[in-house]
Amino acid sequence: MITELSIDYKIESVYLIETILIDGSVERGTCFSISNNILVTANHIILNPKEIKIFLSSDDYYNNKYIQGVYLYGNDSLDIAFIQLIDHELTHSIELYATSVNIDNQVFACGYPAEKEHYFSPIKVAITNNFDHMISKEYSFEVSQSITISNYKGMSGAPILYEGTCIGVLVVQQGNNTLYAISVKDLIKNDHIKNIITENNINIKIQEGINYKSPEHPISPFKYCINCNIDHPGIKGIEIGFTFKNWNINNFTESAYDWIIDYCLSFKEQANFLGKNKRSLFKFARMKYPKDDLDALGDLCLHIAIRESYKTIPIMSKVFDINNKTFSCTHVVLNFDSIELWMGASSVNTNIEDAIKSAVANIEYIMDITSLKNRLFTLTNEIDESWPHQDKLKRLANPSLDLEDRFDKIIIPVFLMHDSDLIKNYDKNSFLNLFNQHIQECRSYLKNHINSEIISLLDLRVFCFPVLNSMTLNEALLAELNS
Known part of the structure; x- marks a missing residue:
């Protein structure tokens, strides 16, 4: 446990801070060291300190054994402050990591909540x-x-820690289930903070491609x-x-x-299109939409969901491989310093259990070695030169490398569209409770149909979209596309 606290939570570098303010009141919080004599904390804890x-x-x-510090710099809008120690040098510190953060990543934190008296509390x-x-944001991310x-x-x-480095600072709790943080990425945009880091030779790692933004979407x-x-x-x-x-x-x-262009055409295809206007581009994209394939509706929805939720970079939509089996959409995600390959498994059916059976068959095909090699080879032709991590992206189809060495991580997003009484018998007052029950049933079905070893090995991101009638929804979409 001590080793875990040291590695994951950096307990030797996290301290309890108490401030006597000018008006005599006392504020208490948590701080941590980023060098042998520089600490970081929330500004509201040490504003106007005595x-x-x-x-x-x-x-x-x-x-009651303590060392003293002085207020070095504070920023009220960021709610961040830096403290310099007086006549004391620390032996442990935490490296800063300026990085983009993505939803669902597991992180660690450790501090001294008052409800635990003076004891530290590590949390995952x-x-x-x-x-x-x-553009106008008060915080960087929430946990x-x-x-x-x-x-x-x-x-x-x-x-806030990821693999032993500090990616952000916890600053506020709101309501019963939300904690807000300021990222190191946003902190170093402040010139005063950047100077403190530079002048004190503080260790900071900056993510490659940190300022890259995934293509805009509708x-x-x-x-x-x-x-x-x-x-x-x-x-x-998911609901509409x-x-x-x-x-x-x-x-x-x-x-x-509005999503047809984004789904049917890769970023590279859009950039190379020679048509006259956006309408011509839409018509070109519409020709590529597989209107006779009901599963394409599920794949389109999967594309929308992961683009919006996880800031993915779409490389290719549904295509056929040499066995005439379809690939669902393939995206990549810039996650810390790694490239995640997102290979979708979508299904559309009249009930949740059959939708899951179909999705599971797609997952099993995705993980087939030959299928995986075919997909890697196909998507490499769609990589755009403007994207960051070109070396890692091009590594995907390098035949000289072992398959497991071509990517950092595989994520399988699963989109389950199915007809449901939840929508047919909609009741506003009971909808969310019934939907929650439906989610639990969905998870139970998944566990029953997927080998337990596979579930533990794979990183699945599941979307459940109950609909009134999938056939009617598809017909309405096709009518809209041809209007």
């Missing part, structure tokens, strides 16, 4: 949202809460009303909403219409 006390351990706090949480796409802590007062200033028709991660695999529940108890089928088809 005295800053740093307790290096729980025992030190109990024995997941990133639940990020705000990279927002889930831990079941071991109910009130996070005292945790402000705790480092507005999604989906609402992600449930995000259930209590067990593996995690499942997101109701207006006066009428299912919003027209809203869906109108939004999906």
Whole structure:
């Protein structure tokens, strides 16, 4: 346990901080070292300090043994402050990592919540949202809460850690289930903070391609009303909403219409198109949409869901391999310093169990060695020179490498579209509770149909989309595309 605390939570570099303010009041929180004499914490803890006390351990706090620090720099809008120690040098510190963060990544944090008195609390949480796409944003990303802590007062200033490096700082709790953090990526945009890091030779790693943004996409028709991660695999529940108890089928088809170019044409194909205008590009994309294949509707929805939820870079949509089996969409994700290969498995059916059976067959085909090699070879031709990590992307189809050496990680997003009484018998008051029950049934079906060893090995991201009638929905979309 001590080794785990040292490696994952960096406990030797995380301290309890207590500030005596000018008005005599006392603030308490968490801080951590980024060098032998520089600490980071939340600014609201040490605003207008008279005295800053740093307790290096729980025992030190109990024995009132502390070292002193001075306020070096603080930023109220970022809620971040830097402290310099007086006449003391530390032996441990945490490396900073300026990186983009993606939803569902597991991260670690450790701090001193007041409800635990003076004892540290290590927590393992997941990133639940990020705000990279927002120009006006107060925070960088949010993380889930831990079941071991109910009130996070005292945790402000705790480092958010990934593989032993600090990717952000916890600054605030809002409501019962949301924690907000400021990323190191956003911190170093501040000139004062950048100077402190440079002048003090503080270790910082900057992610390759950090400023790259995945291609813009249209507005999604989906609402992600449930995000259930209590067990593996995690499942997101999707709906398109109701207006006066009428299912919003027209809203869906109108939004999906705008996604046809993004789905049917790779970024490279769009860039090389020689047509006159956007309408010509749409017609070209529409010709490529497999209108006679109902499963294409599920694949289109999968494309939309992962583009919106995970900032993926689409490389290719559904294509046929040499065995006339279809590839669902293939995307990549820039995740920390690695490239994740996202290979989709979608299905459309009249009931959830048959939809899962079909998706499981697709998953098994995806993991077939020959199928995987074929997909890697096909997608390499679609890689655009403007994307970051060119060496890693081109590594995907390098025949001189062993298959497992061609990528950093495989993610299989699964999209399950199925007819459901949940939509047919819609009741506003009971909908979310019934949807939650439906999600649990979905997970149970998945576990029954997928080998348990495969479930533990694969990183599945599942979307569950109950519909009124999949055939009717598909016909409405085709009518919209040809209007």
